[in-house]
Structure formats: C-alpha cells, structure tokens
Amino acid sequence: SPMRLTRLIAPLCALILGTAALGPGGATAQQGTFAPRLIVNDRAITGYELEQRRAFLQILRQPGNLDRLAREALIDDRLRLTAGDRLGITAPPEEVEAGMDEFARRANLDRAGFLAELAKGGVDPQTFRDFVEAGIVWRQVVRTRFAARATVTDAEIDRALAQSSQRGGVELLLSELILVGQPGAEAEALAFANELSGTLRGQAAFAEAARQFSAAPTAGQGGALDWLPLGNLPPQIAPLVLTLAPGETSEPVPIPGGVALFQLRGLRETGLPAARAVALEWAEFLLPETATAAEAAAVRARLDTCDDLYGVARGLPEDRLRRETRAADQVPADIALELARLDDNEVAILHRPGAQVVLMLCGRTLETEEAPNREEIRAQLVNRRLEAYADGYLAELRAQAIIREP
Numbered sequence: 341s342p343m344r345l346t347r348l349i350a351p352l353c354a355l356i357l358g359t360a361a362l363g364p365g366g367a368t369a370q371q372g373t374f375a376p377r378l379i380v381n382d383r384a385i386t387g388y389e390l391e392q393r394r395a396f397l398q399i400l401r402q403p404g405n406l407d408r409l410a411r412e413a414l415i416d417d418r419l420r421l422t423a424g425d426r427l428g429i430t431a432p433p434e435e436v437e438a439g440m441d442e443f444a445r446r447a448n449l450d451r452a453g454f455l456a457e458l459a460k461g462g463v464d465p466q467t468f469r470d471f472v473e474a475g476i477v478w479r480q481v482v483r484t485r486f487a488a489r490a491t492v493t494d495a496e497i498d499r500a501l502a503q504s505s506q507r508g509g510v511e512l513l514l515s516e517l518i519l520v521g522q523p524g525a526e527a528e529a530l531a532f533a534n535e536l537s538g539t540l541r542g543q544a545a546f547a548e549a550a551r552q553f554s555a556a557p558t559a560g561q562g563g564a565l566d567w568l569p570l571g572n573l574p575p576q577i578a579p580l581v582l583t584l585a586p587g588e589t590s591e592p593v594p595i596p597g598g599v600a601l602f603q604l605r606g607l608r609e610t611g612l613p614a615a616r617a618v619a620l621e622w623a624e625f626l627l628p629e630t631a632t633a634a635e636a637a638a639v640r641a642r643l644d645t646c647d648d649l650y651g652v653a654r655g656l657p658e659d660r661l662r663r664e665t666r667a668a669d670q671v672p673a674d675i676a677l678e679l680a681r682l683d684d685n686e687v688a689i690l691h692r693p694g695a696q697v698v699l700m701l702c703g704r705t706l707e708t709e710e711a712p713n714r715e716e717i718r719a720q721l722v723n724r725r726l727e728a729y730a731d732g733y734l735a736e737l738r739a740q741a742i743i744r745e746p
Contacts, residue, residue, distance in 0.1 A: 376746045378411070380418035384746075389414055395462045417474050419737040424477035427484055431476040439472040478730070486729040492721045496583040500717045510570040512581060513606035515546055515563035516677075518556040520598045527739035530732055533592035533599040540589045546603040555598065564605070565681065571616035571706065574676030575669040577602065579724040594731045595673040619705035620679055621665040623649050625698040636689055639698055645685050646702035663702070675699065 373391070376384035393410035424430065431439075444454035455465050517536070521529035536553075540546050547562025554563055570578060577600075580590040584604040593600040623646045627636060642652055646663065653661040671679065678688045682701040690697040 378415065379742075379744050379746055380415050381422060381741055381743075383418040383422065385411075385414045385418065392464060392467045396458075396467060398461070415741075415743060416734060416738070419734060419741060420474055420478040420481070423481045423733070423737060427481060429477055429480045429484065431473045431480075435476055436469060436473045439476055440469065443468075443472065482726055482730040482733070485733065486726055489729065490722045490725040492583075492718050492725075496721060497714055497717050499585070500579075500582040500721065501714065509610040511567045511608050511610055512570055512573070512604060513567055513608075514565045514581065515543070515550060515603045515605055516556055516558055516565060517546065517550045517554045517563050517601040517603075518595075518598055519553060519600075520555045527735040529599050530592060530594065530735045533601055534732070537589050537591055537601055540601075540603070542587050543603065543605055546589060546601075563603070567608075568680055569610070572680040572704070574671065574673055574680060576673045577677065577680075579720050580728075583721060591725070591728050592732070593673065593728070594735075595677065597674065600673075600677070616707060617668045617704050618707045619665065619667055620671055620676070621646075621663070621702040621704075622671075622675065622679055623661065623663045623700045623702055624675075625649050625653060625700075626660045627696040627698060629695055631696050636696060636698065640687050640689075643685075643687060643698075643700060646700050649698075649700065679704075 373387045375387060377387045377390060378385040390407075390410050393414055394406045397406045397409055397413075440451050440454075444451045449457065455468060458465070458468060519529045519533055532553075536549055540549055547564070550556075550559055550563030556563065558564060570582075573581065576595075577590075577593055580593060581602055581604055584590060584602075586604050586606055588604060590602040593602070625639065627639065639652055642648060649661055649663075668676070674690075678690060678699055679701050682688060682699075684701055684703055686701055688699045690699050
C-alpha cells in the first residue's frame with residue numbers, strides 16, 4: 341500500500357533529485373499527456389512526467405503543493421542533466437543498475453520488490469531508473485567542478501572533534517539571518533547571502549545585518565537565539581556550525597523559500613552524554629494568512645499536547661492539520677530549524693505564503709552518539725561543503741536557463 345511504501349522508503353525522500361520519464365502508455369493514453377508542457381533550454385518536460393513526479397511525491401506523503409513541487413523538481417532535473425552533458429558525463433547502465441539495487445536495499449527490498457511497491461502507487465519503473473541516473477550524473481558533476489574547493493583543514497577537523505567530544509554534550513549560542521528568496525529570484529538571494537557570508541566580521545556586524553535584512557522573528561534582536569543543544573540542530577546545519585570559531589559566519593544554507601546564515605557566539609559543554617535527534621514528530625495546523633495575533637494566541641492557549649490539535653481541527657477540512665514523524669535528516673530544513681528551538685509540546689508560529697502555521701513539537705527521539713574519528717569528520721565536512729556548492733551551482737543554472745511553455 342502507499343502507506344507501507346512511505347515507511348519503507350522514507351530515508352530516500354530527501355534524495356528525490358532524479359527525473360521522471362515516459363513509461364508505457366499504449367494506445368489508450370491521451371496524446372496530450374505526452375506532449376511537452378515545459379521547455380527548459382532545449383529539453384522538454386511532458387504532461388506524463390509531471391503526473392509521474394506528482395504520484396511519486398504523493399506516495400511519499402511529501403507536504404506542500406505537489407503540482408508545484410513536481411514542476412520545480414523536473415525543471416531542476418533538466419538543468420542537472422544539461423550540466424552533465426556540458427562536461428561529457430553520463431551514467432553507465434551498470435552504475436544505474438547498481439544504484440537501483442542500493443536504493444532498494446535501503447528500503448529492505450530487492451529491486452523487484454521495490455518496483456512492485458512503486459507500481460502500487462502508479463509510478464512507472466522507468467521513473468525510478470531515470471531518478472537514479474540523474475542522481476549519479478549530478479554527483480559526478482559536483483565532484484568534477486568543486487572537489488578541489490571542498491578541502492578541509494586539520495584545524496577545522498580538530499575543532500569539530502573537540503566540539504563533538506564524548507566529554508559531554510555541547511550547547512551552542514547562535515545568531516541567524518534568514519533571507520527570503522522570492523519565486524524566480526532565488527539565485528539573487530543566494531548571491532547576496534554569499535556576499536554577506538564573506539564580508540560579515542564580528543557579532544556587531546552580523547547583528548546589524550540581521551536587523552536590516554533578516555526575515556526571521558529574531559531580526560529585532562539582531563538574530564540572536566538562545567542556547568541550543570548541538571544534537572537538536574538539523575543535519576543540514578550542524579556540520580556547518582561545528583567548524584565555526586566564535587564570531588565567524590557560516591556558509592549559506594539553502595532552506596525552502598530562502599537562504600540562512602548563522603554566526604557562532606559561544607559554546608559550552610553540558611557535562612551530560614552527547615546525544616542527537618534521530619527522529620522528530622511534529623504537527624502543523626494551518627491558520628488563514630489573515631488570522632490576527634490574538635486568534636493565533638487563542639489557538640496556542642488551547643494546546644498542552646499535540647493531541648489537543650485534533651480538538652481544534654474538529655469539523656475543519658482535513659488538510660488544515662498534518663502530523664508527521666520522520667527521520668531527522670528527512671525533515672524540511674525550515675521546519676527542522678524551528679523544531680530545534682522547541683521542547684516537547686512547545687509551539688511556534690510560522691508565516692508562509694497564504695497561511696500561518698501553528699507548529700508543535702510532539703516528540704524528539706534521541707540517540708547517544710559515538711565519538712567520530714578524524715576521517716568520519718573529514719568526510720562529513722567535505723560532503724556538506726559539496727552540497728552547498730551544488731545548491732549554489734543549481735541556483736546559477738536556474739538563473740541562466742530559458743524556461744518556457746511551448
């Protein structure tokens with residue numbers, strides 16, 4: 341069933357970077373379904389591909405507007421494959437098959453079983469094959485272009501080891517600066533974030549920039565956050581701040597709808613065993629964008645636990661309330677950042693286009709961490725930097741692309 345498939349392949353959700361493709365439709369398929377719906381430079385995206393990607397996202401219970409998410413993901417796929425063409429990079433069939441087997445094993449299935457589960461949700465086998473192929477091409481593109489720039493110094497590894505030492509858990513004092521990337525202007529937001537990251541020096545300069553440019557609720561206090569356990573931070577952010585010295589600013593972190601920068605103001609050991617969040621359960625209750633602060637406060641006042649939200653949502657459309665449980669590395673970055681600040685059953689209010697979101701942390705599953713070795717730390721830091729370069733390069737490709745309807 342789709343629900344069973346969600347449980348099986350949840351660890352793969354963040355890796356949906358591949359491209360859907362035409363599958364068998366036969367004479368019964370409507371001809372218009374296979375006609376181009378979008379042209380990305382010289383590559384077409386068909387209606388069938390959009391339907392396939394939407395079905396894939398629906399099976400995985402991906403939150404958000406699935407039509408828009410499918411469209412944006414397929415545009416990115418075309419840009420990734422074009423980048424591979426420019427460098428003469430292709431994915432050999434044997435690598436694609438090995439990649440398919442690897443993904444199936446992560447879901448505790450063989451390839452045939454994995455494809456059978458996808459088929460139950462209407463996802464064609466070729467969609468999975470092309471997904472793997474595009475991922476292989478893109479990883480090689482990123483390594484080819486950026487591997488030399490992703491080197492890590494011994495001093496950075498020493499600092500990361502010290503901060504993740506089993507001498508005790510670590511708490512961080514951070515400041516944040518969130519830049520909103522309006523649709524079509526994501527590359528500009530990322531370029532500005534890169535400029536700030538390279539020029540901000542010291543806490544006073546970061547605080548002033550946060551007051552002037554940040555869209556976060558903390559802007560008025562110079563972006564300052566309270567002490568946070570290192571293990572609460574999202575996997576997208578923790579590796580970046582681990583290498584910072586007090587007063588240093590991180591590289592940009594792309595998040596849904598924008599870009600984030602962080603500055604380390606201080607750190608301290610707790611004396612308790614180091615632990616990290618391995619799974620998060622949270623609830624999202626949608627309020628109209630026009631809801632007043634008093635109306636949002638009235639909802640918050642009725643909440644002691646996440647179960648109380650069912651009473652608040654009684655009689656409303658089902659899509660007003662969503663409750664999710666995911667591995668920590670599968671939580672969207674913007675949600676993960678907010679949850680990092682919350683204790684169980686605490687609430688935050690998020691602002692999104694067309695709605696306000698009452699976000700509540702239902703529970704955090706923690707795991708005591710083993711001390712990493714130098715090579716593990718090096719690999720983590722290099723991978724995170726490569727991811728940052730990859731995100732920036734994709735934004736650049738988008739800014740340069742000609743995207744049109746036929």
